[in-house]
Amino acid sequence: MRGLWCGLVLAVLVGLVAVGAPPKDTLVIGARTDIIVDLDPARTYEVFTNLVIEQYYDALVNITVENGEVVARPGLAEAWEVSEDGMTWTFHLRRGAKFHSGNEVTADAVVYSFHRSLALNFAPIWILSQYVPEPEMVQKVDDYTVTITTTEPVAELIIASVVGFQGICSIVDPEVVEAHATADDPWANQWLKENDAGSGPFILREWSPNERIVLERFDDYWRGPAMxxxxxxxxxxxxAAQKLALDKGDIDIAWDLLPEQVDMYRGDPxxxxxxxxxxxIEYLAMNAGRPPFDSELVRDAIRWAVDYDAIIYGIQKGAAVPGQTFIPA
Known part of the structure; x- marks a missing residue:
């Protein structure tokens, strides 16, 4: 099952004015946060964690979905091009983008961030290292230009998806990171596990594990202040607890409602x-190296026996589409 949809329910604040309702300049989201164990972008891997750090970090490229298609849009890099051999990508940084410290985002910061992720070599590094395994493959040309060389020619959407991956390829402020480095922790991993060195639209103000995360607007964000x-x-x-909190007006957004719970809000003004x-992506894995799954006929039989419509419309309530490949269209 490919392209599972993320369904959110938002309270229309005007219709939920009540005692204890959150102030309108604060957006309160109810979500499961116990899956967040580390906020160092070089280590974050889980989808929700990366969605959180995306609020206070930036990447070279923004990956988004438009009209059902995955597309690459400018981020900290306002433009990019590839060499004739398809292996050297040149990224041109926008001028004036600032970190939360007030430092400007420059090529030095981009190179430092990629080198840091490669040096730390945490689990998510394969996303980058499968194409860019060595630090010297990321080079500064001038203050606002960076080149990234891959081991083989790579399609634009693939390289954009890599350098746009919030987490392993988020850009950190070298000055801030180095200020918290120690001899035993030269890349300040312990400090970045719960602190912020980014340039995104919000600043991380608090992370109380299994309790709450607080983000505060960064007014000097290069796209302009958040709403x-x-x-x-x-x-x-x-x-169920998220639904109750939403109904009471204690939260503005319920993040993890079940499909049948989401259905209850359709048509409610x-x-x-x-x-x-x-x-x-939801899938059924079969070990093709062992009987009976080593037979293509058996695998095809199972594939054809699956009632995809029952899963999509019965279980997921229409919030999924069937897929034939793991590769983005």
Missing amino acids: VKRIVIQDIPEP NFKVIEVPGWS
């Missing part, structure tokens, strides 16, 4: 259901 001053992500692990394509 809300604060985001509070409240730990509410159970979908006090709530808005937002559904966007997600990155999840």
Whole structure:
């Protein structure tokens, strides 16, 4: 099952004015946060964690979905091109983008960030190292130009998806990171596990594990200030508890509702259901090296026996589409 959708339910604030309702300059999200164990972008891997750090870090490229298609849009890099052999990508940085410290985002920061991720070599590094395994493959040309050389020719959407991956390829402020480095921890991993060295639209102000995350608007963000001053992500692990909090007006967004719960809000003028394509893929794995799954006929029989419509419309309530490949269209 490819392209599982992310369904959110938002309370229309005007219709939920009540005692204890959150102030309108603060967006309160109910979500399961116990899956967040580390906020160092070089180590974050899980989807929700990366969605959180995306609020206070930037990448060279923004990967988004438009009209059902995955596309690359400018991020900290406002333009890029590839060499004739398809192996050297040149990224031109926008001028004036600032880190939360006030330092400018330059080529030095980009090179430092990639070198840092490669040096730390945490689990997500394969996303980068499968194409860019060595630090010297990321080079500064001038203050606003960086080249990234791959081991083989790579399609634009693939390299954009790599350098746009929030986490392993998020850009950190070298000055801030180095200020918190130690002899035993030269890349300041312990400090970055729960602190912020980014340039994104929000600043990380608090992370209380299994309780809440607080983000505060960064007014000097290069795209302009965000619409809300604060985001509070409240730990509410159970979908039923999220629904109750949403109904009471204690939260503005319920992140983890079940498909049947989302359906309850359709047509209700006090709530808005937002559904966007997600990155999840649900699949049935078969070991093709062992009988009976070593037979293509058996695998085909299982494939044809699956009632895809029952899964999509019965279980997922229409929030999924069938897929034939793991490769983005």
